Amino acid sequence: MRELSVYYCSKCGYYGYYQLERNAVCPKCKVDMLALSISYQAFMDLPCEERDELLSSQIIASSSPYVKRLLVPHKVNNNREIIARMGDRITELEIENEKLNKTIEWMHQTIWEMVRKNKGLNLSDQEESQKGIDP
Incomplete structure (x- = not known):
């Protein structure tokens, strides 16, 4: 039996746990979800805030340059x-x-x-x- 992996939608941030990559389709956006590099167990061991931080950094990293430009003032004033x-x-x-x-x-x-x-x-x-x- 295959181990669960964590997948996320790069558009809306929805995430889920799937054994097979072909099943990892966002129910909201209907696009293929991307796998996180962290294991399922390690992800589950993270507190909610760290999970959110990990997912948001992954979404930003895979987002368009426009989104990155929008976040520049936030980084400057953080x-x-x-x-x-x-x-x-x-x-x-x-x-x-x-x-x-x-x-x-x-x-x-x-x-x-x-x-x-x-x-x-x-x-x-x-x-x-x-x-x-x-x-």
Whole structure:
């Protein structure tokens, strides 16, 4: 026996569960429905909001360029999405900043070691010269 698959109508958003692709015809639009890439069980495990989000993203992805243009203002003014993207970007920048600070610290140490070697000083000589004692 074949396993159930989830199919949806790209026109109206109706979805259903079918074993055979030939049976997946939208009862409202009378067009062939498209299969979701997610398994039936995984789809059933999703909360309703995530199901709706998955279906709407699939419909938008398969829609005409006109529909995509209509949704552009929504994407621009979607504050929750903008805040989430900004939070992700802040995290990325903090990680990059930490790496750069470590690089600067390493470069600083390396430069001072080179200066000491060029002047022929060792660490104890430098400490004594800072105290005002000549070696």
